[in-house]
Amino acid sequence: MSFSPAALQEKIDQKTKPPGSLGQLETLALQIGTLQESLSPQLRQPHVLVFAADHGIAATGLVNPYPQAVTAQMVQNFLAGGAAINAFTRLHQLGLTVVNMGVNAPKEQFEALSPARQDQQQNFPALLQYPVGNGTANYATAPAIQTTELAACFLAGQEIIAALHASGCNAVGLGEMGIGNSSSAALVLAALTGRPVAECVGMGTGASGDFLVQKTKTLEAAFAFHQLDQKAHQPEEILTCIGGFEIAAMTAAYLAAAEKKMLIVVDGFISTAAFMLAEKMAQSKGESLLPATVFSHQGEEKGHQWMLAHLGAKPLLQLGLRLGEGTGSALAFPLLQSALAFCNEMASFASAGVSKA
Amino acid sequence: MSFSPAALQEKIDQKTKPPGSLGQLETLALQIGTLQESLSPQLRQPHVLVFAADHGIAATGLVNPYPQAVTAQMVQNFLAGGAAINAFTRLHQLGLTVVNMGVNAPKEQFEALSPARQDQQQNFPALLQYPVGNGTANYATAPAIQTTELAACFLAGQEIIAALHASGCNAVGLGEMGIGNSSSAALVLAALTGRPVAECVGMGTGASGDFLVQKTKTLEAAFAFHQLDQKAHQPEEILTCIGGFEIAAMTAAYLAAAEKKMLIVVDGFISTAAFMLAEKMAQSKGESLLPATVFSHQGEEKGHQWMLAHLGAKPLLQLGLRLGEGTGSALAFPLLQSALAFCNEMASFASAGVSKA
Numbered sequence: 001m002s003f004s005p006a007a008l009q010e011k012i013d014q015k016t017k018p019p020g021s022l023g024q025l026e027t028l029a030l031q032i033g034t035l036q037e038s039l040s041p042q043l044r045q046p047h048v049l050v051f052a053a054d055h056g057i058a059a060t061g062l063v064n065p066y067p068q069a070v071t072a073q074m075v076q077n078f079l080a081g082g083a084a085i086n087a088f089t090r091l092h093q094l095g096l097t098v099v100n101m102g103v104n105a106p107k108e109q110f111e112a113l114s115p116a117r118q119d120q121q122q123n124f125p126a127l128l129q130y131p132v133g134n135g136t137a138n139y140a141t142a143p144a145i146q147t148t149e150l151a152a153c154f155l156a157g158q159e160i161i162a163a164l165h166a167s168g169c170n171a172v173g174l175g176e177m178g179i180g181n182s183s184s185a186a187l188v189l190a191a192l193t194g195r196p197v198a199e200c201v202g203m204g205t206g207a208s209g210d211f212l213v214q215k216t217k218t219l220e221a222a223f224a225f226h227q228l229d230q231k232a233h234q235p236e237e238i239l240t241c242i243g244g245f246e247i248a249a250m251t252a253a254y255l256a257a258a259e260k261k262m263l264i265v266v267d268g269f270i271s272t273a274a275f276m277l278a279e280k281m282a283q284s285k286g287e288s289l290l291p292a293t294v295f296s297h298q299g300e301e302k303g304h305q306w307m308l309a310h311l312g313a314k315p316l317l318q319l320g321l322r323l324g325e326g327t328g329s330a331l332a333f334p335l336l337q338s339a340l341a342f343c344n345e346m347a348s349f350a351s352a353g354v355s356k357a
Numbered sequence: 358m359s360f361s362p363a364a365l366q367e368k369i370d371q372k373t374k375p376p377g378s379l380g381q382l383e384t385l386a387l388q389i390g391t392l393q394e395s396l397s398p399q400l401r402q403p404h405v406l407v408f409a410a411d412h413g414i415a416a417t418g419l420v421n422p423y424p425q426a427v428t429a430q431m432v433q434n435f436l437a438g439g440a441a442i443n444a445f446t447r448l449h450q451l452g453l454t455v456v457n458m459g460v461n462a463p464k465e466q467f468e469a470l471s472p473a474r475q476d477q478q479q480n481f482p483a484l485l486q487y488p489v490g491n492g493t494a495n496y497a498t499a500p501a502i503q504t505t506e507l508a509a510c511f512l513a514g515q516e517i518i519a520a521l522h523a524s525g526c527n528a529v530g531l532g533e534m535g536i537g538n539s540s541s542a543a544l545v546l547a548a549l550t551g552r553p554v555a556e557c558v559g560m561g562t563g564a565s566g567d568f569l570v571q572k573t574k575t576l577e578a579a580f581a582f583h584q585l586d587q588k589a590h591q592p593e594e595i596l597t598c599i600g601g602f603e604i605a606a607m608t609a610a611y612l613a614a615a616e617k618k619m620l621i622v623v624d625g626f627i628s629t630a631a632f633m634l635a636e637k638m639a640q641s642k643g644e645s646l647l648p649a650t651v652f653s654h655q656g657e658e659k660g661h662q663w664m665l666a667h668l669g670a671k672p673l674l675q676l677g678l679r680l681g682e683g684t685g686s687a688l689a690f691p692l693l694q695s696a697l698a699f700c701n702e703m704a705s706f707a708s709a710g711v712s713k714a
Binding site: 015016017018019020021022023024025065066067069070073074076077080082083084086087088090091092205206300316317318319320321322323327331334335337338341342345346347351352353354355356357 | 372373374375376377378379380381382422423424426427430431433434437439440441443444445447448449562563657673674675676677678679680684688691692694695698699702703704708709710711712713714
């Protein structure tokens with residue numbers, strides 16, 4: 001039977017349930033089937049990629065309550081299997097890869113630990129090393145990323161997706177780790193939407209009270225320093241001014257995944273900032289990533305709701321998450337699999353001998 | 358280490374993540390651990406029970422677009438593994454049992470099919486037969502349920518939970534199937550809250566336009582016939598007037614499950630109506646089922662939001678579901694398991710050598 005969205009919708013409507021009664025799961029099944037051009041869509045080797053890098057501004061301590069060293073410590077925690085994303089990917093049988101895009105630590109210390117996640121069978125490396133440097137420059141006083149560094153980040157994102165796709169994966173969740181990266185994400189939101197920086201800045205890993213005031217002032221100053229309030233800027237320019245290595249790599253990875261017709265599962269605030277940059281780049285070529293994309297959740301970081309509204313996105317989960325690491329993506333996969341299970345396994349009214357309305 | 362809620366909260370707060378950053382999953386872990394009095398709570402043999410029965414008023418065709426025969430046809434579909442709840446329980450490795458509380462069909466026709474779900478290993482029967490009759494009386498003109506029938510429904514709910522608990526299960530989702538039962542649920546909501554019947558009646562499996570007007574008028578008349586608008590009524594009285602065999606059995610099952618300290622996972626509109634009756638019965642003894650209960654989702658049936666608000670419940674999912682069968686419960690289990698996975702498997706700041714804020 002040849003594929004058409006109408007034929008898939010008809011298949012869904014013939015399942016033994018009132019039409020539309022599985023709500024968003026029906027929308028998902030139709031979307032994924034249309035992306036895969038299949039009446040029996042499948043998630044093959046679903047995988048979460050966690051892009052990690054450090055941020056020069058974090059070393060000032062002005063925007064983040066946790067010390068910068070936590071980025072490297074958490075990468076080690078990922079490789080040892082002890083983080084939240086490990087618990088969720090193990091439970092839901094998802095692959096997991098940590099990508100070192102430029103953590104402020106010798107890369108050899110991660111090699112020694114990898115591959116440690118022997119409890120998780122997967123045919124893709126648990127660690128990929130693409131360090132562009134020891135973290136971005138402090139964008140309070142200089143561009144965060146050099147042009148050559150940005151090209152290296154984009155290339156990394158493309159290569160990783162190409163390799164993941166070649167390994168047999170057709171569905172990927174992107175997550176991140178990088179102390180200070182909610183600040184970059186807030187500035188991306190402000191630059192792309194024109195919303196005031198103060199409205200885009202949120203608690204991140206835990207800024208509140210006086211600390212949040214200081215974080216906001218610091219970021220307003222950085223935004224003005226780069227003249228991001230002066231005119232509309234291209235994604236590449238925004239990334240060089242106030243981006244992060246991990247955010248840049250994710251931007252390219254989203255674009256590459258959509259090109260491969262992989263299902264993209266977007267995580268929280270920082271991951272969505274990178275997605276907005278990628279979508280803007282796609283739009284400049286008259287394209288859109290949205291047909292390939294599912295938004296896993298609406299997070300607790302206040303700017304996330306505006307990102308999702310800007311994209312016209314309807315998130316699957318609203319659990320008050322604000323962790324990152326791809327955790328929301330991982331939690332959404334059972335719903336995606338449920339959508340395909342009903343589409344592929346349920347009886348039809350005819351096959352089950354059930355009367356219609 | 359002896360259990361206290363404070364000790365469990367401390368364990369959760371020591372996990373390698375900003376405190377509170379897993380949102381509702383942290384609340385769930387604390388709730389389930391407190392219910393089980395364990396710092397390492399577990400879901401053992403999680404199971405979905407689908408209570409099925411027919412409703413006399415459905416034979417009139419005034420309240421339901423699907424013919425009454427669909428109840429029996431769907432029970433056969435459950436037993437053959439072809440319904441949505443089968444797809445979801447298989448995928449998420451949940452046990453599944455269909456309980457015939459009084460479907461309008463010879464019970465032998467179900468025996469011949471059971472146990473058909475050989476693809477699902479479980480140590481509890483796929484079918485339980487407790488038929489109280491061939492469906493309730495038409496409550497437009499008579500009490501739906503006799504007092505002796507109500508006692509039989511309550512006994513069934515108690516016996517089934519006792520047996521399920523004895524088999525090793527400590528977490529149960531309750532679902533239902535019964536053409537016409539959204540009408541009973543709407544009247545339960547009206548009777549327990551005083552909200553006008555017209556606001557409580559919704560589309561059910563698909564009533565809209567003129568049909569919805571007719572459904573509403575029929576139910577307003579039934580409500581008045583039983584004088585449910587005259588004064589506050591006890592749950593048992595509401596059930597005999599306008600209840601269903603499956604709703605009555607579920608009411609008793611909720612009470613029995615809470616007594617056994619099982620985790621209760623509430624499904625949609627009809628399941629929540631039964632829960633409201635059970636909670637009211639518990640309250641009359643100075644107790645509450647809420648510490649044992651998780652609300653899986655907010656459904657699309659309009660009255661469901663008012664039920665959840667009345668109970669002060671925060672549902673886990675909002676996916677626009679309106680199917681019943683326990684499908685929302687089944688979809689919530691991966692989130693419950695995720696909550697326990699982070700609680701039991703994640704490293705602590707100390708064990709992983711990660712710095713704190």
